[in-house]
Amino acid sequence: MIFLLMLIIVTTNGFDLKCPAKADWRLRAIVSCYSEDKYVCLLNLLEDKYMENCSRTDQSSIGSKLVFQPLFNLAVCDVARYQPIVFTTHGNSECIYSKSKCADDGQLVFSNDSSSRDVTCRCDYTKGYTFVTKPKNSCFCNPSQEDCSCFRVMCTKLSAD
Structure with missing residues (x-):
């Protein structure tokens, strides 16, 4: 557990933060915020990098995601992704599905x-x-x-x- 705490400090203070994968989200939330319901990791548009906080989770409408600007704000999904259900910050930092490519023969x-x-x-x-x-x-x-x-x-x- 001590190794994990040191990793978080190095990641947030020396390198660009990447939000945890779904499988690691709960552990990161408990280590960082002592609660899954408060942990949020989203893109901060003003600084153009991902940031964490322990305020509260939130949700947005279908077809959009949330970002920090510096508070929660709606943002359109990246062109390569889509959001067919309500976006929630609990376990997500991006729109949940990748768009198909239509790149096979013909x-x-x-x-x-x-x-x-x-x-x-x-x-x-x-x-x-x-x-x-x-x-x-x-x-x-x-x-x-x-x-x-x-x-x-x-x-x-x-x-x-």
Whole structure:
């Protein structure tokens, strides 16, 4: 336990702080604040680095996260992440899910316009690609909920379907 306390001091005083991973959050909270319900680790926008405090946990709306500015303030998720449920500072410092890439053979991004939803993908029909498995919507698919794999069709005439 003494090693852990020394690590925290070095981390917060000599190096850029990284918020703990989910698995380590509870231990860090108890060591730092003696309580899980008070520990918060968020990005401080004014200093552009992560900071901890022992004030209280809080939550924000779907599609956003909280940051220090210097008090709690709403912030949009980073472009590579999304938040489909209410964000809480209890165990989180970033929006919880990574967005899908739509980067497999024949895949293109169909839509990436929301911080509360994953990106949607489509197959590049102009180059002969179509979905391996027909998705719920014939034009695009949601990679977090269905298979968005594409394959190349060998035929002479293709349509948008």
